[in-house]
Amino acid sequence: MPEQESELTLSEEASAAAAALGENSVIEMPVSKADQAAGEPQPAAGAEPVSREQFDQLKAERDQLLDRLARLQAEFENARKRAERARAADRDYAVGSVVEKFLPVMDHFELALKADGTAEQLRSGVEIIVKQMEDVLRQLHVTPIPTIGAEFDPHHHEALGTVERHDLPDQHVAEEIRRGYKLRDRLLRPALVRIASNPKQTNE
Numbered sequence: 340m341p342e343q344e345s346e347l348t349l350s351e352e353a354s355a356a357a358a359a360l361g362e363n364s365v366i367e368m369p370v371s372k373a374d375q376a377a378g379e380p381q382p383a384a385g386a387e388p389v390s391r392e393q394f395d396q397l398k399a400e401r402d403q404l405l406d407r408l409a410r411l412q413a414e415f416e417n418a419r420k421r422a423e424r425a426r427a428a429d430r431d432y433a434v435g436s437v438v439e440k441f442l443p444v445m446d447h448f449e450l451a452l453k454a455d456g457t458a459e460q461l462r463s464g465v466e467i468i469v470k471q472m473e474d475v476l477r478q479l480h481v482t483p484i485p486t487i488g489a490e491f492d493p494h495h496h497e498a499l500g501t502v503e504r505h506d507l508p509d510q511h512v513a514e515e516i517r518r519g520y521k522l523r524d525r526l527l528r529p530a531l532v533r534i535a536s537n538p539k540q541t542n543e
Contacts, residue, residue, distance in 0.1 A: 440475045444468060476520070484519035484530045486512045495519060497529040504535040511535050 389397075451464045476482070484495045491498065491510050502513045512532045519530030 437479065440478060441472075444472050444475060447471060480523050481520050481527065484521060484526075486515040486518070486530050486532055488512065491532070491534050495521070495526060495529055496532045498534050499531055501534045501536040504537060505539060507535040507537060509535060509537040509540040 447464075447468045451461065451468065454461075454464065456464075473483075486496070488507065489512050490508075491512055496512060496519070499516055504513050507513055511534070512530075513535035514533040516531035516533065520527040
């Protein structure tokens, strides 16, 4: 009876293996594809199996974290939109404050265009308007850059050429082509000037 002896031998080996594992050991059985499709929690390769209760707890914690993340993203987006609206409102307020100061100047320009008078009267009216504009700029801390007679400063002056002058020191501003301005200590635009070239000084 060779076949019976083989069966007995296999049975004895199985019994010995079970005894070696011990009564409290967990023997993992292969999982069918039907069980996997049913959504049963499956341990990863080499990982310890978890109970259904542990799986449900971990899933609930994950869902809570995902919900919290979504809320944080929504709060961040709302805060960004609020900041953009606040910046736009501040910008509009600043522009409105500046424009409001120039409205009286515009009124005087319109009155000057409608007025009938001589060229001298028109010139006098324009001079008054220019003075009014200078006052508004001064209120905004915008001041003109000194030019004629001042020493040439490449940080504030842009030279368009030189003119020979004996009454001014060499490398000093002789003519102003376009006025420059600065806001407090920040340059808004340089003054366009011509520089004096004094031969007496250069020859000495």
